[in-house]
Amino acid sequence: MTSGQARHWRSAAEALAVLRREARVTRPQLGRDLGLDSGPMSDLVKRLSSAELICERRATSNRRGRPTTTVHAHPSGPVAVVVDIRHGDWRIGTCDLDGVVGVVATGRHDGTSPGRLLSQLRARVGDLIQTLDDRVAGIGVAVPGPTADSRLVHATMLGWHDLDVGRVAPNPDVPVIVGNDATMAAVAEARLHTPRPHTLLHVVVEVGVGGAFVVDGRPAPSAHGLHGEFGHLPFGDPDDRCPCGARGCWTVAFDAPAVARRAGLRAQPDPRAWLHRLYTDPDPSPDAHRTRTALAADLGRGIAGLVNALDPNLVTLGGLAAQLRDAESAGFERALHLGLMDVHRDRPPGFVAARSGEDAPLIGVGLSVFDSVLDAEMLARWATRGPVAT
Ligand SMILES: [Zn+2]
Structure with a gap:
């Protein structure tokens, strides 16, 4: 990567960080947050759009009544596979670069041993990753208790102790972020004000x-x-x-x-x-x-x-x-x-x-995956990835 390319992808990573921190950001607001005038901002948006990282949608109008656009994750862009393990049930879905979550499966785990539950979730996560090809940036898991690195220290209501939640990854090369559900909900909450x-x-x-x-x-x-x-x-x-x-x-x-x-x-x-x-x-x-x-x-x-x-x-x-x-x-x-x-x-x-709803832990842990893995190098790799296998 040349130094010019590195600079381009660094500003791309900064733009995507704004998308994570602020829901429904408009293009002028994104420019202001990045300190870019309309010319360089237009180049950046073009680069991000052609790399299938963002898309724009027409917003009704800005405060002065002029038409404007809001910036969103590209529908073919990178995603985090996200899991929320709750006291009696679990949910699995995807989280886009802008924190939009789609839940694809849910289930109950009353009485299931934690080891068995993690095996079941690993199979589900594996199936979901298969359908997403090379779009998966990482896996995020929200759990109902304190976490240290990728371990759930304890979930007192469930009687679980020292559980390696990283085992939900079907492939050791996929990064896994594990977080306390209340902390992850707070990450989602912070962007709504x-x-x-x-x-x-x-x-x-x-x-x-x-x-x-x-x-x-x-x-x-x-x-x-x-x-x-x-x-x-x-x-x-x-x-x-x-x-x-x-x-x-x-x-x-x-x-x-x-x-x-x-x-x-x-x-x-x-x-x-x-x-x-x-x-x-x-x-x-x-x-x-x-x-x-x-x-x-x-x-x-x-x-x-x-x-x-x-x-x-x-x-x-x-x-x-x-x-x-x-x-x-x-x-x-x-x-x-x-x-x-x-x-x-x-x-x-x-x-x-609080304004965030039931999806907040999924949104927070998805955004935390991108915080952890998304940098200029990852974006440069993404932009030069080969044709998507079908
Ligand atoms: Zn205590």
Whole structure:
């Protein structure tokens, strides 16, 4: 590759990074983000289009009423094969360069051993890769627990420990990125807000508490990828033992059996659905109301602590967090207010309900695959690839 070609592909990689960080970017916005005037921008768009990396679509109009275009992934461009392993089921699909996900298969895994599940998923991933020929840039897997490199450290709800999730790759040459589902959802969430938050704190309440801290659209770096385990901060009862091995973890109080004990109720077989009903019940029993108020205060206090520690531009509430806040807003707001340092109380970050949906972990892990593999060298190889085998 000559130095001129290398420069061209470096600016192409930068343009595709903007596509990952910002949903539905317009051509003028892309030019502004890259610091390019319309001439060089036009050359770049031409080069990316003829390499089947991007395509343009006519947008209704820009703010001044002039016609403009939005920039999207090319329908024949590179994809990441993405997998989301959840508590009772899994989903497999593809993620384009601009974070558009297409789910192609789903299934349940209740009671299946993790080894058997990974074998089943490897076969499914292999089938999907076959249909995509040389378009696959890598594989991304979102998992319901902390990860270190390509390993799932533990999934407490499932009783899985130290699982090498990289085994879903049917071929060792295909790169695999494994990420905690809450962290991956935060990556997807960060691109849905305008202006784009430089730093985003995403807090998720499901059958526990999780979240992530995202900087410029990527998870904050850490030694092994074990960051963002906010649920294991010691904000809970110091006597409570958490399945992670620590005591006093914040997440323990939000677990369905713990919530049921606190409320004097019995948790139902589907804990997430039961908690959803509890947090949205317009007419809760006095015990349920008291428990909900205490949990909303726990949430507000914990978020205040995270804001004091991390100083985010924006806080997004994912999963059931926004429902819990809305159900008991006075208790939440009071605990949040009292827990914030004066400096944050005077100028608090934005607090909004998350906008990303069920596909967020798939989108986040797909974008993380491209973050990891897509550089000038990979794009130069892509542009000179041979005819696609049929
Ligand atoms: Zn813990």
